[in-house]
């Protein structure tokens with residue numbers, strides 16, 4: 156198939172997306188696909204190899220759009236806002252082009268940690284108690300116990316911090332406010348961090364790969380995510396009961412949002428069972444990222460995984 160891989164993007168996860176896109180493009184080529192690539196700069200300029208660089212986002216988008224007419228599938232390997240949030244899937248939906256991963260609705264809700272919690276609760280899953288705050292109101296914030304503070308819409312732990320005591324709260328709120336004007340203040344959950352990846356195959360069958368455990372002491376922060384010190388155990392050591400509760404919860408969430416392609420559902424496993432933390436509808440996709448490692452544990456090699464993703468791609472909204 157002719158596949159257009161989009162990487163980069165206009166948020167803090169730009170570099171992470173470049174790594175995902177490069178790995179996906181390489182794997183697709185190994186799988187025999189005809190791959191072209193586009194990079195979106197942090198300023199929103201679409202860079203097409205071999206084309207003279209347009210200087211504005213709108214001019215570059217106009218000159219990149221004809222590429223959509225020349226491919227069978229678009230693979231938007233862009234994490235975070237204006238990518239994973241459904242923005243790129245929406246362009247494909249308007250153009251009537253097949254796209255890998257979730258459509259605009261699931262992408263938008265999954266990118267919003269508050270909306271995700273509301274859907275999860277309605278679907279019968281447990282989530283951490285939390286409240287919303289507008290960045291403009293952070294001067295009025297009152298400390299009512301240790302909390303985790305995070306932007307409603309971000310990723311790679313950017314802007315996520317702990318406020319253990321009153322003196323930490325204002326700084327944590329200001330840091331979160333750098334990434335979103337909506338801020339989530341959550342109770343601290345104590346539990347093992349376990350991620351579950353769900354894949355929706357070409358004929359609509361959904362299945363969960365063996366869960367992965369992240370070994371961290373404290374927050375799984377940006378440095379730990381990318382400095383090579385994070386330890387993943389896959390398959391996670393779980394009782395059959397824990398494993399089935401986690402997989403069931405992940406599949407319930409995948410269907411509640413109407414996800415497609417692959418999504419990673421991140422949980423805390425507590426003594427009382429799983430608590431959903433967040434959903435990633437375009438998770439990290441290098442061969443060393445969590446999702447490919449979980450599918451490798453299910454004997455789906457990386458090249459096979461990206462191949463299944465392009466075969467399962469659909470025009471959103473149909």
Ligand SMILES: Nc1ncnc2c1ncn2[C@@H]1O[C@H](COP(=O)(O)OP(=O)(O)O)[C@@H](O)[C@H]1O
Nearest residue numbers: 283303309310311312313341342343344374375
């Ligand atoms: N309510 C919470 N209680 C305890 N730890 C948390 C909580 N929320 C987030 N964390 C920690 O912070 C990390 C990043 O938060 P997360 O919500 O997953 O943001 P991101 O989308 O940036 O990955 C998590 O992997 C976890 O280690």
Ligand SMILES: [Mg+2]
Nearest residue numbers: 311312421433
């Ligand atoms: Mg996370």
